Amino acid sequence: MSQSRPQIHLDTSLGYLLKQAASALRTAMEDVLRPLGMTITHYSCLELLAQRPGSTNSELARGTFVTRQSMNVLLQALERDGEVVRPADAAVGKALPTRLTPVGRRRLDEASAAVRSVEARMLSGLTDAEQSAAFTALTSMVRSLRAAPDASA
Secondary structure, three states, rough: OOOOOOOOOOOOOOHHHHHHHHHHHHHHHHHHHHHOOOHHHHHHHHHHHHHHEEOHHHHHHHHHHHHHHHHHHHHHHHHOOOEEOOOOOOOOOOOEEEEEEEOOOOHHHHHHHHHHHHHHHHHOOOOHHHOOOOOOOOHHHHHHOOOOOOOOO
């Protein structure tokens, strides 16, 4: 006697489609960043620092979806290459606030243009209203998934 269990149908699964979109976006971003000598994490780190100067290793790791250890290795390389600066010693605690250098800003500007072209290509088939609706829907999905699971579900 076989038990029937609900199955996810890949052709109609929104979760599967989101994963496909994320994978396609990642591939397209890698393709435009690679010639610039950057990874997505490298670009994301610079972008976060431009928008949140003085971010710590932990904040950058969370914002780029990598471990603190991986971020520390990246920051050491970026510091060595002159793209970021960190104080030698922490003013308070252990956190070393990181800032972009002019070199890092120039590298970010070049990478941002490349990434914007990918996003423009991704959204090219959508009207402004559809883009707004997609943004609202995705924001709601993220919020729902980050909320505590409903015990009654």
